[in-house]
Amino acid sequence: MTTNEKTLAEQDDLTIFMLVKTMPEWLAMPVEERFGHFQRYVTPLLKKYEQTVRCRIFDTEFYSARVTDVWMWEAKSRHAYELIVEELRETPLWDRFFSIVEILAGVENAYARNYDREAVSA
Template sequence: MSASQPPFEPSVTVFMLVKTAPEWLGFPVDERFQLLREQFTPILRKHEGRVRLRFFDVEFYSTRVTDVWLWDAVDHHAYQLLVEDLRETPFWDRYFQIVEILTGVENAYARNYNREVFTV
């Protein structure tokens, strides 16, 4: 998020479980970062202020997935538009296999029952 973009309250969070493909791992590290800058970053900028991404490496602890891409979005439509753009790149099921997508709403249990969020 840039300094000019105010923070937003996400209404949907998506945990995208992905596995790196041999093609991606075959690129030198510098080339991987160049591909991210050229192909991935413009999509993030296009959806800035409506969708936000956090990367988690999990290959140290899992063989089924290597990374979790955590997406926060202002609404389902914003997330859907982002996915449409990602699907037009080799990052979707070429450089990374999309293993599973888990969509959730943070603290929905409390909101749905008009209760205070339970936290420690």
């Protein structure tokens, strides 16, 4: 792989912030049932794409009424992330148990990389 090809491959990394809101049907379920749905629908997807996609879940209901959770997806492959979304859309998690409020995708330090500069961070 040439240096240019390696740089282009690295630029495929993507972080996606999926802002979601729990629906009344979800909140009406016992906690064990909620965890069961994640085990049934999310765990197999994370295992299937474990080499290319990672998910972290942040609770925000303490500080926001519009969004109750942020699902942060870290993808080494944009296509793998797209495939996960396609599969999630076929489950009751998508727009039944959770309302997908907004999806924000970003590339960490793209500005620095695009200008061949060192990223500013603390």
